Amino acid sequence: MTARSMPESAREIPEATVARLPVYLRALTALSEAGTATCSSEDLAVAAGVNSAKLRKDLSHLGSYGTRGVGYDVDYLRHQIARFTGLNHDWPVVIVGIGNLGQALANYSGFSSRGFHVVALLDADRERAGEEIAGLPVRPLADIESVVARHGVTIGVMAVPTHAAQTVADRMVAAGITSILNFAPSVLSVPAGVNVRKVDMSIELQILAYHEQRKTLLDQARGADQVATDLGEVATEEEVS
Amino acid sequence: MTARSMPESAREIPEATVARLPVYLRALTALSEAGTATCSSEDLAVAAGVNSAKLRKDLSHLGSYGTRGVGYDVDYLRHQIARFTGLNHDWPVVIVGIGNLGQALANYSGFSSRGFHVVALLDADRERAGEEIAGLPVRPLADIESVVARHGVTIGVMAVPTHAAQTVADRMVAAGITSILNFAPSVLSVPAGVNVRKVDMSIELQILAYHEQRKTLLDQARGADQVATDLGEVATEEEVS
DNA sequence: TAGATTGTTAATCGATTAACAATC
DNA sequence: TAGATTGTTAATCGATTAACAATC
Numbered sequence: 001m002t003a004r005s006m007p008e009s010a011r012e013i014p015e016a017t018v019a020r021l022p023v024y025l026r027a028l029t030a031l032s033e034a035g036t037a038t039c040s041s042e043d044l045a046v047a048a049g050v051n052s053a054k055l056r057k058d059l060s061h062l063g064s065y066g067t068r069g070v071g072y073d074v075d076y077l078r079h080q081i082a083r084f085t086g087l088n089h090d091w092p093v094v095i096v097g098i099g100n101l102g103q104a105l106a107n108y109s110g111f112s113s114r115g116f117h118v119v120a121l122l123d124a125d126r127e128r129a130g131e132e133i134a135g136l137p138v139r140p141l142a143d144i145e146s147v148v149a150r151h152g153v154t155i156g157v158m159a160v161p162t163h164a165a166q167t168v169a170d171r172m173v174a175a176g177i178t179s180i181l182n183f184a185p186s187v188l189s190v191p192a193g194v195n196v197r198k199v200d201m202s203i204e205l206q207i208l209a210y211h212e213q214r215k216t217l218l219d220q221a222r223g224a225d226q227v228a229t230d231l232g233e234v235a236t237e238e239e240v241s
Numbered sequence: 242m243t244a245r246s247m248p249e250s251a252r253e254i255p256e257a258t259v260a261r262l263p264v265y266l267r268a269l270t271a272l273s274e275a276g277t278a279t280c281s282s283e284d285l286a287v288a289a290g291v292n293s294a295k296l297r298k299d300l301s302h303l304g305s306y307g308t309r310g311v312g313y314d315v316d317y318l319r320h321q322i323a324r325f326t327g328l329n330h331d332w333p334v335v336i337v338g339i340g341n342l343g344q345a346l347a348n349y350s351g352f353s354s355r356g357f358h359v360v361a362l363l364d365a366d367r368e369r370a371g372e373e374i375a376g377l378p379v380r381p382l383a384d385i386e387s388v389v390a391r392h393g394v395t396i397g398v399m400a401v402p403t404h405a406a407q408t409v410a411d412r413m414v415a416a417g418i419t420s421i422l423n424f425a426p427s428v429l430s431v432p433a434g435v436n437v438r439k440v441d442m443s444i445e446l447q448i449l450a451y452h453e454q455r456k457t458l459l460d461q462a463r464g465a466d467q468v469a470t471d472l473g474e475v476a477t478e479e480e481v482s
Numbered sequence: 483t484a485g486a487t488t489g490t491t492a493a494t495c496g497a498t499t500a501a502c503a504a505t506c
Numbered sequence: 507t508a509g510a511t512t513g514t515t516a517a518t519c520g521a522t523t524a525a526c527a528a529t530c
Contacts, residue, residue: 016521022447026426040487049428053523060489068488069530086454087447104345110426110443115450154453155446178456179449181442185267185351187290195452197445201422202351204438205396206263206328208420209356211436212395213327215419257497281511294499301513309512310506 013061020058021085022114023048028078040071087115092151094177096168097160098123098131098138101183105157106134116155120147124164141168144175159183169196254302261299262326263355264289269319281312328356333392335418337409338401339364339372339379342424346398347375357396361388365405382409385416400424410437 027047031039041059045052059065065080066072082088093116095102105111106121121133124141131138139147147153156177160168165184172180179195182188185203188196268288272280282300286293300306306321307313323329334357336343346352347362362374365382372379380388388394397418401409406425413421420436423429426444429437 014521018451019444019448021451022441022444025447027428041489042487047428051523053525054521056487056489057522064489066488067530068528069486071487085447085451087450091446091450091453093446100345100348104341105442107341108442111446114443114447116443116446155449157446179453181445181449187268187288193456195449197449199440199442199445200263201346201349201440202355202357203260203263204422204440205332205334205352205357205398206266206326206355207260208396208422208436208438209328209332210259210262210326212332212420215434255497282513283511292499294501295497297511297513298498305513307512308506309504310510312511 017058017061018085020048020050020054021081022087023050024055024058025078025081025085025087028074028081032074032078036074038071039074041066044072090115090117091155092117092119092153093155093157094118094120094122094144094147094153095157095159096122096141096144096172097158097164097183098128098133099159099161102159103133105159105183106136119151119153122147124160124168141171144171148175148177153177155179155181157181157183162186258299258302259326261289261291261295262322263328264291265296265299266319266322266326266328269315269322273315273319277315279312280315282307285313331356331358332396333358333360333394334396334398335359335361335363335385335388335394336398336400337363337382337385337413338399338405338424339369339374340400340402343400344374346400346424347377360392360394363388365401365409382412385412389416389418394418396420396422398422398424403427 024044027044031044031047036043039047041052041056045055048055059077062080062084065077079088093111095105095118098106098121102121102123106118111118118134118136120143121136121138122141122144123129123138126140128138129140154177156172156179158165158168158172158180162184165182165186166188169180169182169188169190173190173194178193180188180190180197182196182198183200185198185200190196265285268285272285272288277284280288282293282297286296289296300318303321303325306318320329334352336346336359339347339362343362343364347359352359359375359377361384362377362379363382363385364370364379367381369379370381395418397413397420399406399409399413399421403425406423406427407429410421410423410429410431414431414435419434421429421431421438423437423439424441426439426441431437
């Protein structure tokens with residue numbers, strides 16, 4: 001394929017930028033709902049929690065949708081980002097694994113409000129079949145092929161126990177799913193062309209715990225250092241922060 | 242503070258490394274449970290889903306816990322990483338916001354199995370007080386100060402509606418919490434010294450949707466390109482991928 | 483025109499990776 | 507000693523940031 005024949009929206013853009021576009025989208029929606037018609041890159045950057053240089057650099061990958069000296073039209077920019085990220089239409093998704101977390105996800109309004117429409121709840125435990133959650137019946141995992149084919153599903157959310165994760169992922173892929181959002185804390189192996197993203201809630205807590213412990217250690221070190229200094233230790237060029 | 246007086250565990254290590262240490266910890270636990278006594282960096286890297294150069298580089302920030310020509314003692318390395326990341330002891334946490342997601346989090350076994358002990362469930366809706374979830378009573382948010390003081394809580398998990406997020410965060414910080422895991426899709430502003438991490442499930446889906454759409458666009462572009470080529474267009478040095 | 487703000491350039495910073503000397 | 511594997515170096519890559527020319 002030639003660069004000339006490639007539509008603008010198909011060009012490579014940095015992953016870090018891709019990950020921030022949904023944040024900008026949300027901030028623009030909030031601005032729009034607050035009745036703001038126009039905003040500067042600085043306004044939007046504040047709303048999104050980034051700095052304005054980064055925001056402008058990110059937007060520059062999509063094209064040129066602002067007006068120098070003026071700023072951005074909120075609704076227009078929102079439309080452009082939505083179109084670019086594929087969020088200008090609905091995505092059918094399935095949720096596999098209807099335990100505590102799967103149920104919470106089935107009820108999560110943040111999916112539907114952002115264009116993700118849950119078309120089926122699937123669980124490997126056939127005993128669960130027929131139970132109704134968030135207005136949808138729980139169906140046996142064996143139904144996945146027909147559900148995926150019928151609704152044209154390409155994105156699946158997986159909230160199953162770790163030991164089942166790889167097996168379930170294989171079945172999802174076999175059924176035609178090409179993007180998986182994985183809530184199980186396991187490394188999945190999938191064929192090329194299938195995208196996996198992982199949400200690992202306990203890893204996030206562990207990262208926080210590391211920084212908490214560091215605060216404590218630094219305090220202790222400072223205390224010990226104070227003692228050393230009181231005893232006459234001389235600070236050297238090794239001194240840090 | 243001098244570098245000499247600083248304990249090894251208090252030295253700066255890259256954020257990207259910090260975020261991967263819990264992954265290594267989990268992989269080591271799995272290896273240990275499978276009865277593996279020793280592993281090479283390559284073994285562990287495969288189990289953790291990274292490449293071995295990155296793994297060794299990461300571990301080099303903690304110290305030198307392997308043996309050249311041999312590899313790592315699984316339990317010893319696990320112990321060292323746990324100690325370094327502060328996961329060799331229990332962390333008391335509170336969960337604020339006991340909706341669908343908060344309830345799922347209260348029941349989530351992945352927290353307790355990794356050293357996080359939920360000491361209280363708090364909700365702003367006083368009607369909820371007294372309800373029991375995962376063996377714990379739901380308590381009014383007003384109890385947060387006493388709970389935090391009593392159990393020495395520094396880490397809080399927040400699963401409240403977006404419109405309440407900033408207010409609740411302010412209360413958590415006022416009560417003495419210095420690390421927040423935020424499940425609400427909102428930008429929080431907190432004082433310096435307070436760490437916030439965000440889990441945004443719909444952003445993850447949106448990133449997947451972007452890549453899905455790109456697959457489709459690229460296919461279309463390839464198709465269109467094929468037509469152009471059939472019509473005699475000549476590929477140039479601009480050709481991509 | 484003067485003031486404001488974008489889009490882009492270039493410098494800087496941090497993370498990844500391959501290669502290999504050190505060493506068990 | 508020979509083979510294996512770590513820990514480290516140096517090169518590369520990608521992301522961030524500040525500064526500013528372009529332009530409304």
